[in-house]
Amino acid sequence: MATIEDIAKATHLSIATVSYALRGDPRVRPKTASRVREAADALGYTVNLSARNLRAGRTGIIGFAAYELRLQQPSQLASEISDATAQHGLRTIIQQIASGDRNDMNTFQRTTSQLCDGIIINPSGISQEDLHRLSKSKPLVMLDSYASPLQYDTVRTPQQQCASKAAHHVASIGCSRVIILGAPYTLRKEAQQHDDIGLHRVAEYIAALHDEGIEVDPRNVINIPWYSGAAAKAIHALIKEGRSFDCAICLNDELAFGAIRALADCGIRVPDDVAVIGYDGVTQAARNTPSLTTIAIDWREFARKAVDLLVSRINHTNEHDGPVALETGYQLIIGESTRR
Amino acid sequence: MATIEDIAKATHLSIATVSYALRGDPRVRPKTASRVREAADALGYTVNLSARNLRAGRTGIIGFAAYELRLQQPSQLASEISDATAQHGLRTIIQQIASGDRNDMNTFQRTTSQLCDGIIINPSGISQEDLHRLSKSKPLVMLDSYASPLQYDTVRTPQQQCASKAAHHVASIGCSRVIILGAPYTLRKEAQQHDDIGLHRVAEYIAALHDEGIEVDPRNVINIPWYSGAAAKAIHALIKEGRSFDCAICLNDELAFGAIRALADCGIRVPDDVAVIGYDGVTQAARNTPSLTTIAIDWREFARKAVDLLVSRINHTNEHDGPVALETGYQLIIGESTRR
DSSP states (O other), X not given: OOOHHHHHHHHTXXXXXXXXXXXXXXXXXXHHHHHHHHHXXXXXXXXXXXXXXXXXXXXXXXXEEESOTTSHHHHHHHHHHHHHHHHTTOEXXXXXXXXXXXXXXXXHHHHHHHHOSEEEEXXXXXOHHHHHHHHHHSOEEEESOOOSSOOSEXXXXXXXXXXXXHHHHHHHTTOOSEEEESSOOOOHHHXXXXXOHHXXXXXXXXXXXXXXXXXXXXXXXXXXXXXXXXXXXXXXXXXXXXXXXXXXXXXXXXXXXXHHHHHHHTTOOTTTTOEEEEEEOOTHHHHSSSOOEEEEEOHHHHXXXXXXXXXXXXXXXXXXXXXXXXXXXXXXXXXXXXXX | OOOHHHHHHHHTOOHHHHHHHHTTOXXXXXXXXXXXXXXXXXXXXXXXXXXXXXXXXXXXXXEEEESOTTSHHHHHHHHHHHHHHHHTTOEEEXXXXXXXXXXXXXXXXXXXXXXXXXXXXXXXXXOHHHHHHHHHHSOEEEESOOOSSOOSEEEEOOHHHHHHHHHHHXXXXXXXXXXXXSSOOOOHHHXXXXXXXXXXXXXXXXXXXXXXXXXXXXXXXXXXOSOHHHHHHHHHHHHHTTOXXXXXXXXXXXXXXXXXXXXXXXXXXXXXXXXXXXXXXXXXXXXSSSOOEEEEEOHHHHHHHHHHHXXXXXXXXXXXXXXXXXXXXXXXXXXXXXXX
């Protein structure tokens, strides 16, 4: 079995550096850390979990609260987080939390305080009190928190750049009558009062479209839950009342899949009559017919940054720093749904 | 807050029956149990978890080992299991297990023995020794186990009926040159030696197609992992070497999505030139273009049966019975992918 010494030899690094890198210490440069990880993988190095944890008084387990595992984005993220913790020799337990369910939250609190070294959680539908209680019990990293001022460590997407890139694409293909599916009409100033990813996505889109000379009619911003069925229903209703639009901007990919299917059922061609654009970049986007144009978040990097940050907090390597916000990579993937 | 007494009044049942039903006691008839559950939902009844668990020396938590949460079927099932345990006032923690990963299995073992009242697990990639150890520590229900003789409680799909119904449909639309994606060519007798869902699915299909007068050429049974990308690659390779077929039977829906996309990219029309049929019935099947014909398993019922069975074992209401196998409902949903 490979040892830390073997990795040090293979990478020409010191044993201390390798050990720091494997523990996710932020003082190790990312490039060095990934060199170490690759060598560890190549050599088949596996952390001796119980030994390390016993020394440190730890369990080696991270608790992740997930919403709606039946949807692709949360389940893909749960999978990436499991993989990212495994890179540190840790393991993840996942609990599906229904927004506002007291028993869910109580169990999560109990499980994580008894059994976990740290917590990864999404702010949607969690009260400030619960967050406060969780964060007092264990180190905690939030996913996609846009609270200002920042209260907890978070990893999030650069919403403004994402929306700006997508809005530019929408304008460049000649669209002007835009509908947005997935949130109420919200301006940036108002969105900043709330820690809600939907409000931030819609507000940044409205601002970015404005910068491209496209004004969004508030009646064309439809507040529906992020399911494909809800999008299909909304599209059918809009068509029925004769609303005219040439682009459907969807705040997640599920909505876009539902919109595309409903438009096809109404005999409206995508992208010729209506362009459709999603958000998230789930696996299904590329294999859909037509393939989906989407703001694809790099979920692997997103998960890795969240886990690395959490591990550094667990190891107390930066306990005196205030909360930090890390941003993740993204790209606008142009699919058939807007190619014209 | 609603009490057990309120539910008893609303359902005209005794308090004892309501209490048994809420605990998932199998002596309560399913019809009565669902009446109680509906009344409990309508009245907003929530189990006082900690009180009940303290009395019983329990944690109120079920451990579920999931494979590949990034795929739709496992994540949908994880979600349904979470919902089904909540119906009993219990909660589920989920761990993603990589097949053959020792650290994953050790953590799962430790987590469940410390923190869980029972275990739900899939047999794929788990050694007999691990299963034995898990089952000694806590009550355990297997998902889709086809071991014979039966060693553990299981909930599974009636594979023979599923394949027979689908094969009949394939024959009825005039297909005869069939390819099967997702397992090696296997006959029923051989499949029965293994506890592997893929081998059982393919063997039942080969037998059922034979009954319809369709012989499957062993070269047309392609052993690939259950990802859409693998199916796309296989289709491209078959087309390139000039293999001729009029029906692609896929052992899960992911494979079918990949096959449909690859056929479109090769200029082959679905269903006109090639009919495509999936297995599982994930949400995406209905909204795909073309919508997918698939053997749709009732995952809600599947999860509920697994959880009810596990809860009855935890409550020792049938501890002297041997292992049981329950079957779940299914239906063949005819989509556009075979409609001609």
